[in-house]
Amino acid sequence: MNQFIYLFTFFLSSLNCTAQIIGANAFAKTNLIEVGINSCGTFGAEGIPADFTNPTDSFRSIICDYDLNGWNVGTPPFFGDLISDVFREGFFFQRGAGTGIYNYFNSDYTCANIDILGEITDYIDYGDSISIIWTSDLPSAEIIQTTTLYQTKRYILNTITIKNLSSKANQDIFYVRDVLPSPEMYIDDDFQSLVSVDAQYAIDGYTLISATGLTYNSYFSIGSNNPRAFSGFYEYWLDLNGDENYSSFSNSPYYYDSGSDSGYLNMNLGFKQPQLMKDSTVSFSFAYIFSPDEIEEAIAKTGTSVVYETCIYPPIEIENIYIGAIELSSEYGAGMVYEMEYKLSGTATYTFVEATDYEELIWLVGLLEPCTEYSFRLSAIGEMDTCVTEIYNVKTQCTDGIAFINDSNWNIFPNPASSAFTIQTNGLFNAQSSIIITDVNGSTFYTTQINAQQNQILINTSNFAAGMYMATIITNNGVYSKPFVIINK
Numbered sequence: 508m509n510q511f512i513y514l515f516t517f518f519l520s521s522l523n524c525t526a527q528i529i530g531a532n533a534f535a536k537t538n539l540i541e542v543g544i545n546s547c548g549t550f551g552a553e554g555i556p557a558d559f560t561n562p563t564d565s566f567r568s569i570i571c572d573y574d575l576n577g578w579n580v581g582t583p584p585f586f587g588d589l590i591s592d593v594f595r596e597g598f599f600f601q602r603g604a605g606t607g608i609y610n611y612f613n614s615d616y617t618c619a620n621i622d623i624l625g626e627i628t629d630y631i632d633y634g635d636s637i638s639i640i641w642t643s644d645l646p647s648a649e650i651i652q653t654t655t656l657y658q659t660k661r662y663i664l665n666t667i668t669i670k671n672l673s674s675k676a677n678q679d680i681f682y683v684r685d686v687l688p689s690p691e692m693y694i695d696d697d698f699q700s701l702v703s704v705d706a707q708y709a710i711d712g713y714t715l716i717s718a719t720g721l722t723y724n725s726y727f728s729i730g731s732n733n734p735r736a737f738s739g740f741y742e743y744w745l746d747l748n749g750d751e752n753y754s755s756f757s758n759s760p761y762y763y764d765s766g767s768d769s770g771y772l773n774m775n776l777g778f779k780q781p782q783l784m785k786d787s788t789v790s791f792s793f794a795y796i797f798s799p800d801e802i803e804e805a806i807a808k809t810g811t812s813v814v815y816e817t818c819i820y821p822p823i824e825i826e827n828i829y830i831g832a833i834e835l836s837s838e839y840g841a842g843m844v845y846e847m848e849y850k851l852s853g854t855a856t857y858t859f860v861e862a863t864d865y866e867e868l869i870w871l872v873g874l875l876e877p878c879t880e881y882s883f884r885l886s887a888i889g890e891m892d893t894c895v896t897e898i899y900n901v902k903t904q905c906t907d908g909i910a911f912i913n914d915s916n917w918n919i920f921p922n923p924a925s926s927a928f929t930i931q932t933n934g935l936f937n938a939q940s941s942i943i944i945t946d947v948n949g950s951t952f953y954t955t956q957i958n959a960q961q962n963q964i965l966i967n968t969s970n971f972a973a974g975m976y977m978a979t980i981i982t983n984n985g986v987y988s989k990p991f992v993i994i995n996k
Contacts, residue, residue: 523634523658524536524537524632524633524634524635524636524637524656524657524658525558525632525637526630526632526637526639527556527630528627528630529552529554529556530554531545531546531626531627532544532545532546532552532553532554532627533552533627533630533639533641534552534555534556534559534567535630535637535639535654535656536559536656537636537637537656537657537658537659537660538572538658538659539571539572539573539575539659539660539661540569540570540571540572540656540660540661540663540797541559541560541567541569541570542567542568542569542639542654542656542663543555543566543567543568543616544627544639544641544654545616545617545618546618546624546625546626546627547597547613547614547618547621547623547624547625548598548613548623548625548641548643548650548652549595549596549597549598549613549614549615549616549618550568550569550596550616551566551567551568551595551596551615551616551617552566552567552568552616553565553566553616553617555567560578560585566616568596568616569663569795570585570586571585571586571661571797572584572585573585573586573661573725573726573797573798582723583723583725586720586723586725586726586727586797595614595615595619595620595685595686595687596614596684596685596686596687597612597613597614597615597620597684597685597686598612598613598614598682598683598684598685599611599612599681599682599683599685599775599777600612600623600648600650600680600681600682600683601679601680601681602647602648602677602678602679602680602681603677603678603679607865607866608679609647610622611623611645614685623643623644623645623650624643624644624645625641625642625643625644625645625650626641626642626644627639627640627641628640628641628642634658635657635658635659636655636656636657636658637655637656638653638654638655638656639653639654640652640653640654641654645672646672647671647672647673647677648669648670648671648672648673648677649668649669649670649672650667650668650669650682651667651668652665652666652667653665653666653668660801660804660805661796661797661798661800661801662794662795662796662797662798662801662804662805663794663795664792664793664794664805664808664809665684665792665793665794665795666790666791666792667682667778667790667791667792667793668788668789668790669682669780669783669788669789669790670786670787670788671783671784671785671786671787671788672786673785674785674839675785675838675839676782676783676784676785676816676839676842676843677782677783678781678782678783678843678844679779679781680779680780680781680783680789681777681778681779682777682778682780682791683775683776683777683778684729684775684776684777684793685773685774685775686729686773686774686775687743687771687772687773687774688700688702688718688727688772688774699721699769699770699771700718700719700720700721700727700769700770700772701718701719701721701767701768701769702716702717702718702740702767702768702769702772702774703716703717703718703719703766703767704716704738704739704740704763704764704765704766704767705717705728706730707737707738707764707765708733708734708735708736708737712732713730713731713732713736713806714730714731714732714733714736714737714738714776715728715729715730715738715802715806716728716729716730716738716739716740716774716775716776717729718772718774721769726796726797726798726799727795727796727797728795728796728799728802729774729775729776729793729794729795729796730776730793730794730796730802730805730806730809731776731778731791731792731793731794731806731809732806732807732809732810732811733778733791733792733793733809733810733811733812733813734811734813735778735779735780735791735813736776736777736778736791736793737764737776737777737778737779738764738774738775738776738777739757739762739763739764739774739775740762740763740768740772740773740774740775741759741761741762741763741772741773742761742770742771742772742773743771743772743773776793778791780814781816781843781890782816782842782843782889782890783814783816784816784819785839787814787816788814789814790812791809791810791812792808792809792810793809794806794808794809815890815891816889816890816891817889817890817891817892818842818887818888818889818891818892818893818894819842819887819894820887820894820895820896821837821838821842821845821885821886821887821894821896822837822838822896823835823836823837823883823885823896823898824836824837825898825901826869828901828902828903828904829903829904829981829986830877830878830903830904830905830986831873831874831875831876831877831903831979831981831986831988832871832872832873832874832875832903832943832979832981832986833849833871833872833875833881833883833901833903834863834869834870834871834872835847835869835870835872835883835885836867836868836869836870837868837885838868839868842886842887842888842889842893842894843888843889843890844887844888845862845865845868845885845886845887845888846859846885846886846888847859847860847862847870847872847883847884847885848860848883848884848885848886849872849881849882849883849884850881850882851879851880851881851882852880852881852882852899852900853880857884860872860950860951861950861951862951863943863951863954864954871941871943871951871954871981873943873945873979873981873986873988874945874977874979874988875903876903877903877904877905878902878903878904878905879902879903880899880900880901880902881900881901881902881903882897882898882899882900882901883897883898883901884896884897884898885897916933917930917931917932917933917980917987917989918930918931919931919978919989919991922991922992923991923992923993923994924968924991924992924993924994925968925993925994926967926968926969927965927966927967927968927969928965928966928968928991929963929964929965929966930942930957930963930964930966930978930980931962931963932957932961932962932963932964932980933962939956939957939958939959940956940957940958940980940981940982941954941955941956941957941980941981942954942955942956942957942964942966942978942979942980942981943978943979943981944966944976944977944978944979945976945977945979946974946975946976946977952971952976953966957980968993971993972993973993973994974992974993975990975991975992976990976991976992976993977989977990977991978990978991
């Protein structure tokens with residue numbers, strides 16, 4: 508027995524970690540694992556080096572000598588690949604919330620799905636381990652993926668670093684690694700596995716999802732020690748891709764974040780960063796694990812670091828002051844959510860007002876009294892705190908010297924309306940004017956512009972709920988409002 512241990516130890520220590528970049532792909536191998544990584548940052552690369560196992564294969568994703576006895580010994584001698592030319596390994600990246608959600612999806616060894624361009628930028632040989640580095644080419648965010656193989660270990664450590672390159676704070680950042688596990692595909696062309704959510708961070712202090720082959724009990728899992736990690740599985744035909752946001756996808760009745768099932772099932776492990784400020788960076792790690800015996804060690808390497816962003820005090824700029832309205836703006840980068848409120852100066856109660864444009868952070872507060880002072884406060888809500896900026900005694904324009912347009916000189920018809928109505932101005936406005944549609948609470952539902960040459964404009968109200976609304980026209984000379992009613996369709 509001692510002689511066997513000596514020979515086995517000599518076998519492991521006699522080999523080194525090696526890596527090479529061939530064209531746009533990178534390949535690395537240790538004593539127990541071989542991988543190929545392509546230019547879109549996913550596992551699966553064509554052009555396998557001659558000194559790798561079975562170099563005539565069409566591509567190399569990941570294979571593992573699970574039983575520690577060499578690549579040509581045992582039945583089967585190794586497990587792999589994780590993907591085939593039909594199924595996939597990849598990642599999903601999402602940033603933003605509400606109407607400003609941006610989705611990206613990279614997968615497949617041919618980069619058949621590629622929303623984020625990138626390239627292999629380096630590899631580093633540490634002697635007993637080796638790392639391959641892939642860097643994205645995305646204007647809004649930099650994603651760096653570092654994949655590390657260890658000379659005598661049956662797991663791979665992946666570290667993802669995301670830097671916010673946009674001009675504003677990002678919220679609800681998701682990074683999800685997505686795999687159709689088929690560890691026995693290479694042996695018997697069987698993609699079916701028993702997939703199980705084995706640990707959830709809230710309960711177990713770590714996250715782990717596993718797949719077990721149905722023929723040889725091959726093992727593959729994805730795990731992380733990060734408090735923000737989550738996992739789940741779904742039937743592969745459901746197809747996670749960049750056409751829908753992950754939060755909606757994960758609420759599908761066909762997506763499971765607990766329990767187990769067998770069949771053709773995709774599994775994933777991901778992370779959610781609630782907020783990432785401009786120029787801020789967050790990193791998280793997960794492990795691909797090929798032996799139950801090495802789960803604890805692999806999970807420990809993934810770390811527990813979490814980035815908690817704090818807000819900053821948002822600036823408030825006065826853009827325009829009218830007789831019955833005030834237009835304000837701010838800048839992104841202070842928090843995840845922005846809330847504007849206003850009140851009559853000297854009073855106690857603030858009223859919330861919806862942004863006219865959340866993308867540009869513009870609020871047009873209408874239905875105000877002329878020649879009257881108002882106060883405003885803007886709250887930037889961060890993950891951990893809220894920062895509030897206040898401005899006081901902003902006075903609307905007075906009516907002295909302003910010629911008012913008689914209400915009878917502009918019309919809304921039909922009124923009541925159902926799916927649409929027309930505002931007819933009869934050419935009374937001699938410059939471009941703004942039209943705002945608000946409800947009885949002052950919340951803005953619609954804004955548009957009308958120029959001096961237009962006599963009328965049609966407004967679609969098919970998405971409006973039944974009720975009372977106010978149409979307001981804001982010009983350089985004044986603010987003019989009329990009520991109208993939307994009836995049930």
